[in-house]
Amino acid sequence: MSRVRVAIVGGSGYTGGELARLLLFHPQVELTQVASNGHAGQYLHSMHPNLRKLSSIKMCHPDDLTPCDAILLCLPHGVSAGVIDRYRQLAPRVIDLSADFRLRSASLYERWYGEEHAAPQVLSESVYGLPELHRAELAEATLVSGTGCMATAAILALIPLYRAGLVDLQMPLVVDAKVGSSAAGATPSQGSHHPERSGAVRSFQPTGHRHTAELIQELGGVTGEKQLQQRIAFSATSVELVRGILVTAQVFMRERLDERALWRAYREVYQREPFIRIVKERNGVYRYPEPKILAGSNYCDVGFELDAEQQRVVAISALDNLMKGAAGNAVQALNCMFGWDETLGLTFPGLHPA
Amino acid sequence: MSRVRVAIVGGSGYTGGELARLLLFHPQVELTQVASNGHAGQYLHSMHPNLRKLSSIKMCHPDDLTPCDAILLCLPHGVSAGVIDRYRQLAPRVIDLSADFRLRSASLYERWYGEEHAAPQVLSESVYGLPELHRAELAEATLVSGTGCMATAAILALIPLYRAGLVDLQMPLVVDAKVGSSAAGATPSQGSHHPERSGAVRSFQPTGHRHTAELIQELGGVTGEKQLQQRIAFSATSVELVRGILVTAQVFMRERLDERALWRAYREVYQREPFIRIVKERNGVYRYPEPKILAGSNYCDVGFELDAEQQRVVAISALDNLMKGAAGNAVQALNCMFGWDETLGLTFPGLHPA
């Protein structure tokens, strides 16, 4: 059977490069086109030196893109919504990795992004591309949204507690995300200049982070509400790391419970998930999820710790922001859309040590 | 006037070395003795290569220590309490940098340290060595306790909010501390082995951290209670950094307020403090406190961000765990004990870039 022809738009950035790396080795896919506004005419490996000797693709201009089976859009936030129709005409299946189609509610978008949505009529067609929550819908979808990297980590850490109805919704949910530098993209700035960024532990968004909106929508979906009414205190800090996110979520329980109840909740939801590992060890260095051993892998490791007296759970998750937080998750979603084994092209397990 | 003769016990560790560095340049102090159990007979700079050419002190055995004006103890937690009497006989003023004399309540100690205190009768004599809270008592003290590095950062971030009575004590206080590797001391372990520790974002104590007890005591003192009754959710994460702590504290307000009220609360408490800077900028890379520019300095930078709608404040603080979190703060306390200018020996401002 012939391979599915896939195109990437926005191929010069980090997510575009990571998608290219994955698709070049995907057994069912042929990466046929990579478009870039600023780098048309250049070899793919001129931007992504890890792809030297692996591909002779030259990037084209987005206007020169020809029809194919699926398109993956890596455009800046706010741009996709204005051009989505054109790409949907070029391919029957589109995955947009920007934030433009993550929220089903135009008003939720407006509240968190501070501007009207450019294509609100399309929102209801888009599926939030997290297979762990929307596997069945993905199989039917023609437009899928990528997911926010920190939102993905937080949601996956918390789903079991919300699904099991354990959470005291009167208490705040406090989410602290520690993030590597690649999450801010490929464009240099004063803040990303190495002497300034190296060794940073930098609170860059203590309040008002937009990924909060995805938690409101998706955890709301899990509890059965449309939007979560609970107070969410989301805070994000840059740390010294290129790839990786660690989420530490503090959440309070409705009643006193023991560790076995938590194990049950997490196993119930995750035991058959190919890319979720429950990590909670008594000994050793890697007792909880940790991003450094996940670079390049599509795993989201999830763990938890109980403070029984305070009826508090610390839910912890780790992932590679360019993989399960972006490109890897998008390929997993693509696998769902085409009915393939979800792990195709995503088997690299990460390195130790690293 | 002749200089005050000071001795360090436990001179081979990181805190002992940092004390030595500070005292060698202190205008009122002569560092006359440095004792070490395991390294007696060796030059001080054999353990602390930054002190080469600066001192010809050879470390002695603790048993060989002779009387002097002040002793600074850098012993492992749990050891000080058993030997404190001997050192108090050798010098009229003792600062103990272990955790043994931080808590005034033996039962609070027992609850958090899991064992009976070895010298409970001494607890009431000890002053918690944070000049910002106990300046007056330090001037009279003969026994002063060092302060926990994360506790110091958290307490200093939060004092203004608690002192102004702004905090809703029915809601939890959530403290997330990010910590560099030197906070774990000078002894190698599997977890500190560079290939394992480098690039780590490692949740090492999501619940049950002992520094919580210092928050209970000191924030309790600020509110006028003996011990804070509020729920404290304290969580600690190792990050890639040698020196430094960033604390992100999430705390909820009793009523809706605006940013000016917060500025007022922070300025009121800190405007005359020599080692506290309120850091809150609209622009630039360093908008909030950040530990990387504090290495070697005694500053604790403090900032805050308001989420008005949620009545939530994110209080942020940064310090060097070996300086304001240990040795620097101890020298500041020593300055208080002797009635000197608090900044003596502590003027190094930190480096940029670093």
Next chain:
Amino acid sequence: MSRVRVAIVGGSGYTGGELARLLLFHPQVELTQVASNGHAGQYLHSMHPNLRKLSSIKMCHPDDLTPCDAILLCLPHGVSAGVIDRYRQLAPRVIDLSADFRLRSASLYERWYGEEHAAPQVLSESVYGLPELHRAELAEATLVSGTGCMATAAILALIPLYRAGLVDLQMPLVVDAKVGSSAAGATPSQGSHHPERSGAVRSFQPTGHRHTAELIQELGGVTGEKQLQQRIAFSATSVELVRGILVTAQVFMRERLDERALWRAYREVYQREPFIRIVKERNGVYRYPEPKILAGSNYCDVGFELDAEQQRVVAISALDNLMKGAAGNAVQALNCMFGWDETLGLTFPGLHPA
């Protein structure tokens, strides 16, 4: 066809773990046994957390190993020579990754390792396991030696110049190797303790490095001598990096030449090599070989720069010390021994950014 059954001895170290990672995904291999002296009875993933969910192998004691098709030995230097006979009885093909069988000459071994070789009679049977130099011999070999990680990088940087007869052998060959922390193995020490090792640029072996002996043997082989008579000034420096080696080799030419002559020499030798890329760009960030984009990959990137006036070439190479410098190269050698495609199990290209 049934898979080849392979065993690893010394499975708890970094090279053993890396071999396990590679062999678990190798299409022609079944990893049937992993032996460890100190960790028998434990799961493989207890030492290598990146292998969680991928293997349920429990490590056995080396004494309990049963016969199989090939054994890969990851024993400390000096141990292999004493036990090699036993392992050769257990399997018809053995790859020893220690330094014990790298040198064909017992006297060369004695000179650089400072002791008599324990099994000199075996040396002539062993093949130096670098496919780029010994592909044909590997196909017939029953005992193959792993290669020194720095030696591999240096040899691969220099082969084209020596093979083309361009080098002035009267002048010294100066090799400066920059090395990441994983090259020193999995055992913690004072020097590997994170606060000491982080940010280090540490000259750890300015003279006398044992890998020099491999250059003497293998570059000698290339020039047709038995041992290279040229002076070799080899120097090694630890840098802040977990995986990776950069070699900067300064070598002087017999006569004035131009860049095209160098291109010809390098292309001649490497154009058909699957794991060597010639990296030499006019623009961009990655103009020369660089280890950071090679972590986890089996590439050795090779480049050069000409100082025509001085008749000097700077030959530069980069690799991942645990991959092309150890485990990856061993799997490539295994592929040669069994007559498989050399790239089997070794297709991961490395990450960007990383």
Next chain:
Amino acid sequence: MSRVRVAIVGGSGYTGGELARLLLFHPQVELTQVASNGHAGQYLHSMHPNLRKLSSIKMCHPDDLTPCDAILLCLPHGVSAGVIDRYRQLAPRVIDLSADFRLRSASLYERWYGEEHAAPQVLSESVYGLPELHRAELAEATLVSGTGCMATAAILALIPLYRAGLVDLQMPLVVDAKVGSSAAGATPSQGSHHPERSGAVRSFQPTGHRHTAELIQELGGVTGEKQLQQRIAFSATSVELVRGILVTAQVFMRERLDERALWRAYREVYQREPFIRIVKERNGVYRYPEPKILAGSNYCDVGFELDAEQQRVVAISALDNLMKGAAGNAVQALNCMFGWDETLGLTFPGLHPA
């Protein structure tokens, strides 16, 4: 006595900021003006957050500078030569930290900088500002040049060998410099973008580095030639570090000698130097010079290792490129120019751990 009034031109860059930090604490100096083209009107601490609370200086435009006692110029290379006259009219003593006045010979400048010098008539008046070589001249100088950071490290590593006449000048001198990111300045670029620069071991100038010219001039001066005729193979590599340089220099001796001869040569030259330490230990982690413990200090640590058989010496040196490699050395030169104790304002010893 009133303090000497000093101005900095180019105060927004890293060297300018470091000068400001040093001069703010200098007991004989009053920092009266800081000029910046791009940041006039802004507070000094807006660019250098470590100076918060220490200075209320606002930067002025260079055109608004008024006469003072000394000016330190931190202008881009190539700019100083065009404007030097104006600044010499404003102050009787000028230190220029660019490369414009490092070389006395206009033809040497032209050969290495690829363009004619803009003010060749001034070259003979300028003193190469390395106190270890030109202390006496500095006392009389009105124009002093800063020194190249890598050149400084290399020259200080090698002076004793050249002065003692030990070096075989027929053999090449090979200098490999490893450099931190701050040496490239404060302006962001694709190559300094954190995801690209972090963990780099990047050969950025394998041949043709301009600092070579300073070695030709200064080592030539030591041997008594005007310019060194020996072949110099200089190579520079970026490593993961913000501040710091390690130089590994390979140099061949005229005859066989023993370690005592080397000790004699180094002690002879350096035993009375306040900022040079000979570092060569048998044990411990810090056996050779290492930049990480020198951040913020003005030391240049120097060491050596002998390969007797090859008549080879590996000379090793470490310094902080912004201190002994730029601003710290300039302050030391300023101290010489005014006849003060050379260590004034330069006593910070560096941190351990760091």
